[in-house]
Amino acid sequence: MGLKTEVRIDFAGERRSFDLSPIGCVRRLQDACDAGPNHIRMRLLDGTWLEGDLRETLIQGLVGGGMTQRDAQALIEKWVDPEPKTQFVPLAQAIILAWLVGAEDEDLGEGTGEGESPILSPEAGSASPASTAPASAS
Structure with missing residues (x-):
């Protein structure tokens, strides 16, 4: 349908919205990181x-996706802080890139139809979805 700044992805047990466009989100990010x-x-x-x-x-x-600051911090403390960090880098990249250039109007990290996608849950080994679909048996 078009580009938007919000990305939706399975994270911490459910599909969540991430968006840096609401007023104050980018400013708080810049202040905390001392970088744009x-x-x-x-x-x-x-x-x-x-x-x-x-x-x-x-x-x-x-x-920016609609969660309170307190709830967002608590979620990160529970699901990110105790885990290896590199698995969450693709999500952070997607959030920033959506704010910079927009994202397609679709959810990221959609599951395989067998329940929740493991993407960005502590049980997952990697935050990156497969880049190609498995070959079908003919």
Whole structure:
């Protein structure tokens, strides 16, 4: 349908909205990270990111998606803080990229039809969805 700044993805046990466009979200992200969104995105891409780049992008994305600051922080403390961090980098990149250039009007990380997608749950080994569909047996 068009581009938007919100991304929806399975995270912490359910489909959640992340959006940096509501007033104040990007400003809080910039203040917390002492960098603009594109600089943070570049650090996420080249592996020089700081913990705050990842955490604050997720928190502010959740706040912009409709969650309270307190609830967003609690969710990150429960689902991200105790886990290896690299698995959450693709989500942080997607949140920032949607704010910068827009995202397609569709959910990210849709499951395989067998219940909840494991994407971005602590049980998942990687936050990245498969890049290709499995070959069908003919």
